Amino acid sequence: MYLEHFGLSELPFSLTPDPGYFFRYSEHQEALNVLLVALQGGEGFIKITGEVGTGKTLLCRTLLDALDDLYVTAYLPNPLLEPLDLYRAVATELGLAELQWADLHSLLNRIVEHLLRVADSGRRVVLCIDEAQSMSDSGLEAVRLLSNVETSKRKLLHIVLFGQPELDERLAGRGLRQLRQRLAFSYRLSPFDLDGTCGYVSHRLKTAGCQKPLFSRFALRKLHRSSRGIPRLINVLGHKALLATYGRGAEQVGRTQVVAAARDTEDVCSGGFLGLRRFF
Known part of the structure; x- marks a missing residue:
């Protein structure tokens, strides 16, 4: 998958409730x-x-x-x-x-x-x-x-x-x-505010071994709006956005990839026009 591409040791946005990923927000x-x-x-x-x-x-x-x-x-x-x-x-x-x-x-x-x-x-x-x-x-x-x-x-x-x-x-x-x-x-x-969403994404990426920012600030804003700050939806969108970015061979997740992830996911505020198939 995309682990080696992004320098990750494990999937950062798994839905499994792992206490090692508990975000002390x-x-x-x-x-x-x-x-x-x-x-x-x-x-x-x-x-x-x-x-x-x-x-x-x-x-x-x-x-x-x-x-x-x-x-x-x-x-x-x-x-x-x-x-x-x-x-x-x-x-x-x-x-x-x-x-x-x-x-x-x-x-x-x-x-x-x-x-x-x-x-x-x-x-x-x-x-x-x-x-x-x-x-x-x-x-x-x-x-x-x-x-x-x-x-x-x-x-x-x-x-x-x-x-x-x-x-x-x-x-x-x-x-x-x-x-x-x-x-x-x-x-x-309660769901996260924007600062909480940014901190949550950063925490999970660091826990998974990431050594550099993988989401642009525009991507993070879109991720927060689409997920409404709900951790489970952040995980779903984060994983799909990384897949879309990997599919393009890019090094950083941009707003476009988060839009694509949102279009491909139930119960989110998509507001975009691209689906994941656009990137594979």
Whole structure:
């Protein structure tokens, strides 16, 4: 592909949520700080929301990597489960795989026993739930009941919900007011502004081994406008723009290549006239 042409060691705009590419821009770094402070303070429920593609999953993976041996972590990437299957998934993440055929009552009791043992060892358990907006009301209520597990001194389970803005709308309903009232900290991720987009592109290129600017300032402005500052769309457009530039044998991405990438991509503000086929 274009790696050797641009002097890159790996693809800079991969969609895989690699914590090594976490961009410590103001909002994302602040969100990570909020999570770390809240967990260190022993808070039971934390919520992070943001539009599609704003980096919630990468933030979650970065959080899990940042937690030291004082924490036992569990991660549910697909929580579209009813209470019994949800508890089974949590049990599996906690290493209690032998409980897969237990009933709801037995599962909950064994999970609580495990949480007590972990607490006695001086450690804390953190459960991160991604795509939480897709959970059923009964699933969210099951999570709330898990958060009730505590001693007279501390919570035994810390839960972080990552979701799209629809999660906020769900929690605003009367039926989930008990869960809403338990949220100790909330944070909402926003798309990047122009400076954030420029810094994000520079960070990813440097992390991938780039030693020189690959995008002109006009290309960066167009990239920001087309992507609306959404990291996932920046990645998609950045990759396609590099392909188009490579196809021309050029050394730097110009505005024309970003226009071509935008014309070839769904859900962006294209505003151009060329497609990628123009360059191959």
